[in-house]
Amino acid sequence: AQKITQTQPGMFVQEKEAVTLDCTYDTSDQSYGLFWYKQPSSGEMIFLIYQGSYDEQNATEGRYSLNFQKARKSANLVISASQLGDSAMYFCAMRVRIRDQFYFGTGTSLTVIP
Amino acid sequence: EPEVTQTPSHQVTQMGQEVILRCVPISNHLYFYWYRQILGQKVEFLVSFYNNEISEKSEIFDDQFSVERPDGSNFTLKIRSTKLEDSAMYFCASNQDPNTNYGYTFGSGTRLTVV
Numbered sequence: 001a002q003k004i005t006q007t008q009p010g011m012f013v014q015e016k017e018a019v020t021l022d023c024t025y026d027t028s029d030q031s032y033g034l035f036w037y038k039q040p041s042s043g044e045m046i047f048l049i050y051q052g053s054y055d056e057q058n059a060t061e062g063r064y065s066l067n068f069q070k071a072r073k074s075a076n077l078v079i080s081a082s083q084l085g086d087s088a089m090y091f092c093a094m095r096v097r098i099r100d101q102f103y104f105g106t107g108t109s110l111t112v113i114p
Numbered sequence: 115e116p117e118v119t120q121t122p123s124h125q126v127t128q129m130g131q132e133v134i135l136r137c138v139p140i141s142n143h144l145y146f147y148w149y150r151q152i153l154g155q156k157v158e159f160l161v162s163f164y165n166n167e168i169s170e171k172s173e174i175f176d177d178q179f180s181v182e183r184p185d186g187s188n189f190t191l192k193i194r195s196t197k198l199e200d201s202a203m204y205f206c207a208s209n210q211d212p213n214t215n216y217g218y219t220f221g222s223g224t225r226l227t228v229v
Contacts, residue, residue, distance in 0.1 A: 037220075043203055044222035045157070091157065100145065100170060100212045101159040 137206030
């Protein structure tokens with residue numbers, strides 16, 4: 001069975017500081033992809049970053065980076081230099097090769113404080 | 115950048131009524147999906163669709179739900195007789211090739227409220 005766990009229901013960070021959102025996953029499939037999505041209060045799902053299970057380098061996209069530790073089955077999102085517009089829900093998700101669907105975590109609500 | 119378009123953005127319906135949620139996937143995508151997010155909860159897979167057939171469905175996707183690609187551009191989710199617990203955000207997604215993780219795109223969602 002596939003499972004994504006996000007243990008931080010809410011996080012606060014000071015503007016311009018870095019923040020790490022935790023995500024652990026469980027799958028027996030060797031081929032999988034890990035994703036982070038941002039969901040602002042308006043509700044849409046905004047793709048942030050992707051990491052493949054065979055990728056050796058940690059993914060980076062602008063201020064977002066993914067700290068991928070395969071042995072620990074963790075895929076934490078690091079947001080550097082937080083901005084007020086980063087306040088939103090953040091979902092970690094996984095897609096495995098054998099099943100054509102996403103598995104989502106329960107999300108972390110991030111609030112950036114001025 | 116290509117988008118998955120969902121209409122309406124918000125729909126209110128009476129309990130027991132039928133509702134159709136509409137999606138226009140990215141034009142060269144062949145694989146289509148619906149997901150549901152009950153308020154405050156995680157996003158859950160409902161169904162995947164390819165070549166005019168359901169490929170996979172979750173246990174949530176019972177006989178009350180159906181999907182259809184009525185023409186070359188639209189992909190719809192129908193709920194036959196809505197219940198209060200169907201109130202949720204419904205996301206459509208599309209993908210060009212399920213063997214790759216790139217290109218999987220979600221729409222902006224339809225917020226369904228059943229009263």
